[in-house]
Amino acid sequence: MATTDVSVAVVGGGAIGLCTAFELHEFGVRDVVVLEKRHVASASSGLAVGIIETQYLDPVPIAIRVYSMDFFGRLERDAGLPITRNGYLRLGHSGADMERYARSVEIQRALGVTDSMVLDRAGLQRVVPGMVCDDLLGALYGPSDGYVDPALTCTIIAGLLRDRGVVVEQETELTAAERTADGRWRLTTTRGERTADVVVNAAGAWATPVGDLLGAPATVIPQRHQALFARLPEPFGFVMPSVMDYVPDSGRMGLYFRHDSDRALVAGLHTEDLLKDVVDPDRYRRGGDDLQYMAAVGEALAERLPTFADAGLDGVWSGIYPIAPDGEPSIGPYRDHPGVMAAFGGGGSGFQSAPGIGRTVAEWIVHGAPRTVTGVRELLPDR
Numbered sequence: 001m002a003t004t005d006v007s008v009a010v011v012g013g014g015a016i017g018l019c020t021a022f023e024l025h026e027f028g029v030r031d032v033v034v035l036e037k038r039h040v041a042s043a044s045s046g047l048a049v050g051i052i053e054t055q056y057l058d059p060v061p062i063a064i065r066v067y068s069m070d071f072f073g074r075l076e077r078d079a080g081l082p083i084t085r086n087g088y089l090r091l092g093h094s095g096a097d098m099e100r101y102a103r104s105v106e107i108q109r110a111l112g113v114t115d116s117m118v119l120d121r122a123g124l125q126r127v128v129p130g131m132v133c134d135d136l137l138g139a140l141y142g143p144s145d146g147y148v149d150p151a152l153t154c155t156i157i158a159g160l161l162r163d164r165g166v167v168v169e170q171e172t173e174l175t176a177a178e179r180t181a182d183g184r185w186r187l188t189t190t191r192g193e194r195t196a197d198v199v200v201n202a203a204g205a206w207a208t209p210v211g212d213l214l215g216a217p218a219t220v221i222p223q224r225h226q227a228l229f230a231r232l233p234e235p236f237g238f239v240m241p242s243v244m245d246y247v248p249d250s251g252r253m254g255l256y257f258r259h260d261s262d263r264a265l266v267a268g269l270h271t272e273d274l275l276k277d278v279v280d281p282d283r284y285r286r287g288g289d290d291l292q293y294m295a296a297v298g299e300a301l302a303e304r305l306p307t308f309a310d311a312g313l314d315g316v317w318s319g320i321y322p323i324a325p326d327g328e329p330s331i332g333p334y335r336d337h338p339g340v341m342a343a344f345g346g347g348g349s350g351f352q353s354a355p356g357i358g359r360t361v362a363e364w365i366v367h368g369a370p371r372t373v374t375g376v377r378e379l380l381p382d383r
């Protein structure tokens, strides 16, 4: 039986918190509040590159993203979210990569994604003319994947929430939490007190201190990541797909880039492993003056796309990947801490996963178990 007569406080007005609140309302929960210490999308979610795709390798991460793509598609149709469907390529270097990609296509097919495919080197070359492919065997390709403006997406979701009567309280920081005798939460915020039956920890890079307030441990390591623009004086003549030269679990940083305009790409270095640059989310360097980083991206880009050898690099910005020690998000209830839900650890792909994570958390609250993404129990916070 569904439990909709429950009051929920979601801590964090990033993509994951907003999607959780949205899904709760969809299920009929009417007493939902989002507490955001600054403003909507003020942290990682407003600084993401915005790539949305389903080209992952294992069933659970794929299923989370398949649900998420469907959600973004609904926002496109019903709320005017612009999605640039430029396609997404995950490059393959080895036979083992290509085998994993073939399996991903099968998993995606079973979940209704019919257009993803494995490309050989010649096929890859056709999709990205001029890309150096000598060291590659091919790629995993999702032609209808794309990218969005992540801050705009969050603003649209927050607007839909407000239209439906869900309170999104900005400039409201959770500062203390206490369990009352009747098993509810008394929450102290910078704007006063409120009560809730369930608190969702969707505090991104601050999930650890918020978990401490709730007495429910949350290990998230804030890792600083940068991205930049690479601009050419002349148009390159086609819509560049998003290209990811990183294979999950490879233990290295990989170049990625995506279309931004007919003469500019957004590019950066990605990893889902905890390699370096662990920072304090309240005191980290946001600016774009990292010449070493620009040189590393410029070099990798020129190797892969020789037309970009003389590209002008500018507009470097940085944000945080809220990443767990094992690189996986935490989603759902704790064994020993009733009334707390985990919704954190999105890492470097938490924006594209946010709708699936929010859906799963809402199902745990309303139905007592996940329904949409089967197998997601392996991401419980006590794992």
Ligand SMILES: Cc1cc2nc3c(=O)[nH]c(=O)nc-3n(C[C@H](O)[C@H](O)[C@H](O)COP(=O)(O)OP(=O)(O)OC[C@H]3O[C@@H](n4cnc5c(N)ncnc54)[C@H](O)[C@@H]3O)c2cc1C
Pocket: 011, 012, 013, 014, 015, 016, 017, 035, 036, 037, 038, 039, 040, 041, 042, 043, 044, 045, 046, 047, 048, 049, 050, 051, 052, 172, 173, 174, 175, 202, 203, 204, 205, 206, 210, 225, 226, 227, 317, 318, 319, 320, 321, 322, 343, 344, 345, 346, 347, 348, 349, 350, 351, 352, 353
């Ligand atoms: C450069 C860069 C590029 C990226 N590109 C992509 C991409 O292309 N695709 C992708 O899927 N992901 C990408 N990511 C990762 C993505 O940004 C994150 O995984 C995702 O935004 C995490 O969302 P979140 O809601 O968990 O966290 P956040 O967006 O950080 O939200 C957490 C919120 O909690 C609030 N908060 C914290 N403590 C409290 C408190 N005590 N009380 C109230 N509120 C509190 C914070 O103010 C914050 O707004 C990128 C990240 C970076 C840095």
